[in-house]
Amino acid sequence: MSTLKEAPGGRASSSPLMGGEVEPTIFEFSHSGRRTGTIRNSRVEQVDPKDFLPVEFLRSEKVDLPEVSERDLVAHFMRLTHRQYAVDLGSYPLGSCTMKYNPKLADAVASNANLSGVHPQTPPSGAQGWIELCVELERYLTEITGMAAATLAPAAGAQGELTGLLIMKAYHKDRGNHKTTILIPDSAHGTNPASVTLAGYKVVTVPSDERGLVDLEKLRALVNDEVAGIMLTNPNTVGLFEKDIAEIAKAIHDVDGLLYYDGANLNAIVGVARPGDMGFDIVHSNLHKTFATPHGGGGPGSGPVAVAERLTRFLPGPYPVVVDGVGSWITPEKSIGRVHSFYGNAVVYARALAFMKALGAEGLKEMSEVAVLNANYLKAKIADYYPAAYDETCMHEFVVTVAGLKKNYGVRALDVAKTLLDRGYHAPTVYFPLIVEEALMIEPTETESKATLDCLAEILIDIAIEATNEESSEALKHGPNRTPVSRVDEARAARVLVTTMDAKG
Ligand SMILES: Cc1ncc(COP(=O)(O)O)c(C=O)c1O
Structure with a gap:
């Protein structure tokens, strides 16, 4: 270790490329009575929690919070930021995660006060712009995926998977089908079998062949009346296009099963191929990968689920519609119910739509x-x-x-x-x-x-x-x-x- 005197927490190690000691926590900068900026002469009255909260819910001891100046606080977090690698710093070739640079234009749109200032409890009459935005984003997503309608509500890819599987389950129940299993290729992302189990189905694994694709013969041998559907992605998880997708779709549809598309790999096909045209019935897309929100660590995500026409009545509510120029929220006839509080992570919708509009159809294809x-x-x-x-x-x-x-x-x-x-x-x-x-x-x-x-x-x-x-x-x-x-x-x-x-x- 260096014997040179160094500033506390300000070592050369604050560079992301240099080794160093563990960064002090914010508590180590704490001094009793130190505060960040306050607004003087504020007319906001100081309230005593005892006046409006039942006494049994109040703490009896003081909370141990760091007491730091604004200057120390900002410096501490800046140092931490500089020790972190990020998509904004350089290449992040993390396969399956689509860690790409997200243009700041999308942030600028999403932070427009006319959008960010609308409270989720605002009645539809005061949120017409948001409803229109949701409907327009749904239109773009259904066009991109080749589906009939979409719910924007799921908060991430994995929740989109569960939502899609619950829609699949509602479809089979509605048709009086007795289905117990879902087929998943052995190369699948771990969230796929986890979602299947949560949805109450059994996982049956389909082996890949020497090409890295679904082994069609082995798949055919596994298909029977108990099969509710298959979950896969195309391109698949080894980055290859499933050439036999039409045959796979036929084998599954022949037993009234459904095809679920894990849209984690949508970045490969936008404007070039559509899951709906390949025979898929349900598609989730990770807006927080393909459409201008970073995956992981960047705040909330969004995993909209798009479905074929015969599944639209099972979509979760509230579902946005604009009729005769007036926007409102409805619940589809046989809806599986709510999957998110309020209307989902709306800020991600705003970023995605801004990105799609900025690029246009040709730009997205490119x-x-x-x-x-x-x-x-x-x-x-x-x-x-x-x-x-x-x-x-x-x-x-x-x-x-x-x-x-x-x-x-x-x-x-x-x-x-x-x-x-x-x-x-x-x-x-x-x-x-x-x-x-x-x-x-x-x-x-x-x-x-x-x-x-x-x-x-x-x-x-x-x-x-x-x-x-x-x-x-x-x-x-x-x-x-x-x-x-x-x-x-x-x-x-x-x-x-x-x-x-x-x-x-
Ligand atoms: C193939 C695949 N499926 C599903 C997911 C799950 O998405 P999320 O992390 O948004 O839940 C991922 C995430 O990286 C993925 O790569």
Whole structure:
């Protein structure tokens, strides 16, 4: 450790690329009586909670809150921000997550006071603009997905899955069908089987074949009258287009099953192909991936669910409509009920619509085309060092295997990913999908330039070369060394969860 005197919390380690000690918590800057700015001579009356809250709900002890000046508070959070990697800082090729740059234009629209100032309890007469916005966004989404109608309400992709499955269940109940199982490919995202279980169905796994696609013959063997439907995504979770989708749809529809499209991969196909045209009946899309809201850590998400005509009456309420120029909320005839308080995470809707309108139909198509182009470019650039798990033209992402480096030099996918953090890029997804040994799943997205992709490829290749040298390969196994926190014991972190500073020692 350095012996030089350093400012408290202001060490060089506040750079995202440098190692350092644990950042002090805000409590460590606390001094009794210190305050941030207050409005003097305010005419707001000080109220005593005892005047309006029952005494049994009041605390008897003072809350231990940090007492800091505004200056210290801002500096503390700025330092933390600078230690964090973010989509706004650089490339974030985290496969399956579509971590792309989100244009600030969408934020500007969403924070317009005419939208953000409307309280969710405002009656429809005072929220006509919002209702119109919701209806217009629904129209764009149904056009993009090839569906008849959509609910915007689910708060995320996983909740969209559950909503879609409950719609599927309501459909089967309405038809008097006895259905117990849902088919899911073995490459599926973990939320798929979890949602199936929550919806009260059993999961039946469909194996992938050597092409990385659904094994059509094995799927046919698993289809029977008990099958309520299949959940899959196209392009699938290894970044390949399911070429047999028409046959898959036929096999499922023949037993009155439904096809659920996990829209996590929508970024690959907007304006080029539509789930509805492929035979899907229900589609969720992650607005917080494809349409201008960051996935994870960026605030609330939104996972609208679009459905085919015969399923619209099961959609959750409240559902926005505009009739004769007047907007209102209705509940569809056989609605599965509410899935979110009020009208969902509306700020995400505003961002998505702003983004869609800014790009227009041609721009959205180009977005997906460039996402696919970027993935294929990067895949080809690193192919000699990182063989693709399935050597096909990929869609918006691809999976490579590090099994060779592991076998010959003991360097694993995790080591490559951690070292990438040291070189200024976010790591790709590792060990997913489970069907690929030592998997790195890379999704560069359309927002990265050729120069960025070239640099990323060069760094990945450097790491592969370093892996072949005894001395440098040892260093790879201990990285990252230049991030604020080095390698953590992830299994222990998950199993021995410490949520307070007091417990850290
Ligand atoms: C393929 C796939 N399905 C579903 C989800 C779940 O979406 P969410 O994180 O919004 O719940 C994700 C998230 O990354 C995903 O990649």
